[in-house]
Amino acid sequence: MSLRASSMTDGRAxxxxxxxxxxxxxxxxxxxxxxxxxxxxxxxTVIEPEGRAPLADVRAQGRTDCPVEQVYAVRFxxxxxxxxxxxxxxxDLFESYLEDDQP
Amino acid sequence: xxxxxxxxxxxxxxVRRLETLLxxxxxVTGAAVDEAIDAFLTGASAAGGARVxxxxxxxxxxxxxxxxxxxxxxxxxxxxxxxxxxxxxRVVENTxxxxxxxxxxxxxxxxxxxxxxxxxxxxxxxxxxxxxxxPRAVLAEFGLVLPEDVAxxxxxxxxxxxxxxxxxxxxxTEDLDEPSLAALVTRNALIGTAAL
Numbered sequence: 001m002s003l004r005a006s007s008m009t010d011g012r013a014x015x016x017x018x019x020x021x022x023x024x025x026x027x028x029x030x031x032x033x034x035x036x037x038x039x040x041x042x043x044x045t046v047i048e049p050e051g052r053a054p055l056a057d058v059r060a061q062g063r064t065d066c067p068v069e070q071v072y073a074v075r076f077x078x079x080x081x082x083x084x085x086x087x088x089x090x091x092d093l094f095e096s097y098l099e100d101d102q103p
Numbered sequence: 104x105x106x107x108x109x110x111x112x113x114x115x116x117x118v119r120r121l122e123t124l125l126x127x128x129x130x131v132t133g134a135a136v137d138e139a140i141d142a143f144l145t146g147a148s149a150a151g152g153a154r155v156x157x158x159x160x161x162x163x164x165x166x167x168x169x170x171x172x173x174x175x176x177x178x179x180x181x182x183x184x185x186x187x188x189x190x191x192x193r194v195v196e197n198t199x200x201x202x203x204x205x206x207x208x209x210x211x212x213x214x215x216x217x218x219x220x221x222x223x224x225x226x227x228x229x230x231x232x233x234x235x236x237x238p239r240a241v242l243a244e245f246g247l248v249l250p251e252d253v254a255x256x257x258x259x260x261x262x263x264x265x266x267x268x269x270x271x272x273x274x275x276t277e278d279l280d281e282p283s284l285a286a287l288v289t290r291n292a293l294i295g296t297a298a299l
Contacts, residue, residue, distance in 0.1 A: 034209060034261045034262055035261070036208050036209055036259070036261060038208070038235065038236075039259075050191060050193075050262070050263070050264050051191055051263070051264075053262060053263045056262070071262045071263065071264075073193075073264070075256075078236075081235075081236075082236055085236070085237070086254075086255075087238050087239070087254070087255035087256065087257060088254070088255070088256045088257070089235050089256070089257045089258075089259055090256060090257070090258050090259065091259045091261045092259075092260070092261045092262035092263070092264050093261065093262070094262070
């Protein structure tokens with residue numbers, strides 16, 4: 001992959017750098033979310049920040065206090081998602097869906 | 104692939120009902136909605152994506168710009184990748200070692216401006232739920248059997264970024280000009296469910 005983050009972001013400090021090991025939160029909210037169920041509580045690796053966007057979970061509720069967050073492309077091994085498989089799956093995830101994954 | 108067609112989907116009925124309510128209450132007119140949809144879809148077909156691919160195959164500098172920042176690159180060709188909301192475009196390149204395929208497991212996010220309206224199978228639950236779990240089996244059902252040593256990456260369009268695959272240029276096409284190359288590019292190749 002020869003992707004550059006610089007052209008896609010607005011230069012504000014990001015919590016995660018490319019290569020960061022992260023774990024997705026294990027939430028199960030009653031409202032809309034863009035963290036699919038199959039990718040909750042899973043370990044992955046940040047590819048790069050993708051740019052900031054209004055947090056969909058809050059925006060979908062019609063609230064006026066919608067935070068704007070960095071969105072990251074995060075790569076997951078199929079084995080970590082499904083317990084089997086050799087492929088990778090990449091999702092675009094809001095920063096608040098992610099936690100540090102300390103070994 | 105089998106699956107629910109778009110017109111049967113619950114979401115379609117919900118949207119029609121919502122539109123009816125908005126019209127009944129004078130918030131929008133049907134004509135305004137039609138006008139907005141027409142404006143959005145004008146010129147939107149896979150021919151746009153195919154032009155982008157043909158240029159990337161023949162112009163290495165353009166290819167580099169396309170992979171770095173899809174929106175800026177397609178704008179150079181007079182195309183637009185944007186939707187109703189601001190979006191980014193990431194073009195993912197197939198190589199001898201890697202095959203990419205695009206899905207939206209949560210709904211049906213798709214680069215409409217570059218590929219035209221999405222096929223019904225792209226919106227089907229079968230495709231959306233299976234391709235992230237067993238992509239090789241799904242691709243085989245499309246007639247694409249990948250060698251074991253080719254790594255598969257599935258891109259799930261869960262946020263603002265839209266994805267398009269840059270397929271591998273077929274062998275024996277060195278003498279073709281850009282329009283002839285573009286004519287080889289299929290919609291499914293731009294989604295990643297076919298090779299060329």
